[in-house]
Amino acid sequence: MTESKVVKNLMIDVFEYPHIPFWFTIKQAIMVIKKSIIETEKCFHPLAILIFDEKYNLLGTVTMKDIMKGLEPRFMRKPTEVVQVPDEESSLYVIWDTLFTEESKLLAEKQIGDIMIPAKFFVEPDDPITKAAYIMISHDLGLLPVLADKKKFVGIVRMIEIFDELSNVILKE
Amino acid sequence: MELLNRQNYRKLYVQLYDKIRKKIEDKEWTIGFQIPTEQELCKVFNVSRATVRSAVLELVRQGYLTRQQGRGTFVSKKAISDKLTMFVTFGELMLGAETDLLIDVLAQTIMMPLDGLDDKLNISGDKHIIYIKRLWKVNNKPILIQETYIPFHICPPLLEEDVKKSSLFELLEKKYEIQITGVKNYFDVTCLNADEGRILDLSENSPALVLTQHFFSGETQIMYMRSVKRPGEFELSIECERKTT
Structure with a gap:
C-alpha cells in the first residue's frame, strides 16, 4: 500500500x-550537460544538474530551461511584457534573430549559482511519498533532495517514481 | 585458492600485482622461477585472464618478471635492484625545513571533469570527480595553492575525510590501501589568474611556479594534482631514494 511507502523506498542515487x-x-554548466547528458544519450527526467558549495552541501539545481532563461533574460519576462509574436513569417525572423546573440555569450560567463533554483524544499528518508508529491506539486518541482537529519544529502526523489507508485493505487483492482 | 578482496576500492589487477610482487620480494618465488601460466593464475586467484594479464604486464614493465617467447614467464634476475624507487613520501610535495605549516581546505566537493580533466585523468566526461583545493600557509603567509582531482570511484570516502590534517598520500595508501606506484611530475612557470592572485595575496598575472603531477596505481591514473607556488622565500622539494639490494 502507498501508505507504507516512504521516500527512501523510491530514492535514487545522487x-x-x-x-x-x-x-x-553557465558556459561550463552547458559543457557538463553536453558531456554528461547529451553525448551519453542519458534520458532521465527531469534533466538537471546539481549545484554544490565548496563543502559539498547542496545549494540548488539547474535545468536546461533555467540555463536558457539565464542566457536570454527576455525569456524571463512575464507574458504580458513579451513582444507579441507576429503572424508574418518575415517578422518572426526579426524577433528570433535578436535572441541568443553576443549578449548571451557574455551572460554565459556568469556563475551558475546566480541562475540556479535554490534547494529550499527537501524531504527526509522516512517521510511518506505523499509528502514529497505534495511539495513537488505545490512548488512545481521535478525532483526533491532527500536530507538525512535535515543535513546530510543522501539521495533524490523524483516525480516520475512517485507518479509510478501513486498510479499503482489507482490502477490496482 | 587465494582470493582477492572484491570489496576493496583497489582494482583487482593492482591487488594481484601486489600479491605476486610480495611473493618475489619474500623470495617465495626466487630468481629464475617460472611463474604459473595465465590459466593457472586465473584459477589460483579466481580472476579473469584480463586481470592476470594486466598484473603480469605491469610486473614485466617494472622489471620483476621477464617473458621468454614459447617458454613462459620468469622471475627476473634483475628484480628491480637497480631501479629508482621512491621513498615513503613517494612524490609528495614537501616544504623544506619549515615546521609552521598550516593548511586551509578551501574546497572539498564534487564536480564533473571539464577543461581537459577527463583526458588528464583518463576517464570519460560523465564521471564524477572529487575536487580538493587547499592553501598552504607558513607563518600565516599564503605560499601554495594545491588543487587535487580524484575520480570519485577510486576512493568515495575521501570526500568526507579530514584533509586539513591528514596527508592525501597517507589516506590513500594506509587507510584505503591504494598504493601509488608511479608519479609523473611536470614543472612550468605560469601567470596567476585573478582568483589565484587574490588567494596568494599577489596581483593578477604575477609569475608563479606550477607543478602538475599525475599519480598512478599500476596502470590506473588515480589522481591529478596542480600546485601553484608563489615565487621565492620557501623551497619545495620532492624526495626520491634509490633502493639498494
Whole structure:
C-alpha cells in the first residue's frame, strides 16, 4: 500500500545526476550537460544538474530551461511584457534573430549559482511519498533532495517514481 | 585458492600485482622461477585472464618478471635492484625545513571533469570527480595553492575525510590501501589568474611556479594534482631514494 511507502523506498542515487560547484560558469554548466547528458544519450527526467558549495552541501539545481532563461533574460519576462509574436513569417525572423546573440555569450560567463533554483524544499528518508508529491506539486518541482537529519544529502526523489507508485493505487483492482 | 578482496576500492589487477610482487620480494618465488601460466593464475586467484594479464604486464614493465617467447614467464634476475624507487613520501610535495605549516581546505566537493580533466585523468566526461583545493600557509603567509582531482570511484570516502590534517598520500595508501606506484611530475612557470592572485595575496598575472603531477596505481591514473607556488622565500622539494639490494 502507498501508505507504507516512504521516500527512501523510491530514492535514487545522487550520482545519477551531474554535480558542479556554484562557481562554475553557465558556459561550463552547458559543457557538463553536453558531456554528461547529451553525448551519453542519458534520458532521465527531469534533466538537471546539481549545484554544490565548496563543502559539498547542496545549494540548488539547474535545468536546461533555467540555463536558457539565464542566457536570454527576455525569456524571463512575464507574458504580458513579451513582444507579441507576429503572424508574418518575415517578422518572426526579426524577433528570433535578436535572441541568443553576443549578449548571451557574455551572460554565459556568469556563475551558475546566480541562475540556479535554490534547494529550499527537501524531504527526509522516512517521510511518506505523499509528502514529497505534495511539495513537488505545490512548488512545481521535478525532483526533491532527500536530507538525512535535515543535513546530510543522501539521495533524490523524483516525480516520475512517485507518479509510478501513486498510479499503482489507482490502477490496482 | 587465494582470493582477492572484491570489496576493496583497489582494482583487482593492482591487488594481484601486489600479491605476486610480495611473493618475489619474500623470495617465495626466487630468481629464475617460472611463474604459473595465465590459466593457472586465473584459477589460483579466481580472476579473469584480463586481470592476470594486466598484473603480469605491469610486473614485466617494472622489471620483476621477464617473458621468454614459447617458454613462459620468469622471475627476473634483475628484480628491480637497480631501479629508482621512491621513498615513503613517494612524490609528495614537501616544504623544506619549515615546521609552521598550516593548511586551509578551501574546497572539498564534487564536480564533473571539464577543461581537459577527463583526458588528464583518463576517464570519460560523465564521471564524477572529487575536487580538493587547499592553501598552504607558513607563518600565516599564503605560499601554495594545491588543487587535487580524484575520480570519485577510486576512493568515495575521501570526500568526507579530514584533509586539513591528514596527508592525501597517507589516506590513500594506509587507510584505503591504494598504493601509488608511479608519479609523473611536470614543472612550468605560469601567470596567476585573478582568483589565484587574490588567494596568494599577489596581483593578477604575477609569475608563479606550477607543478602538475599525475599519480598512478599500476596502470590506473588515480589522481591529478596542480600546485601553484608563489615565487621565492620557501623551497619545495620532492624526495626520491634509490633502493639498494
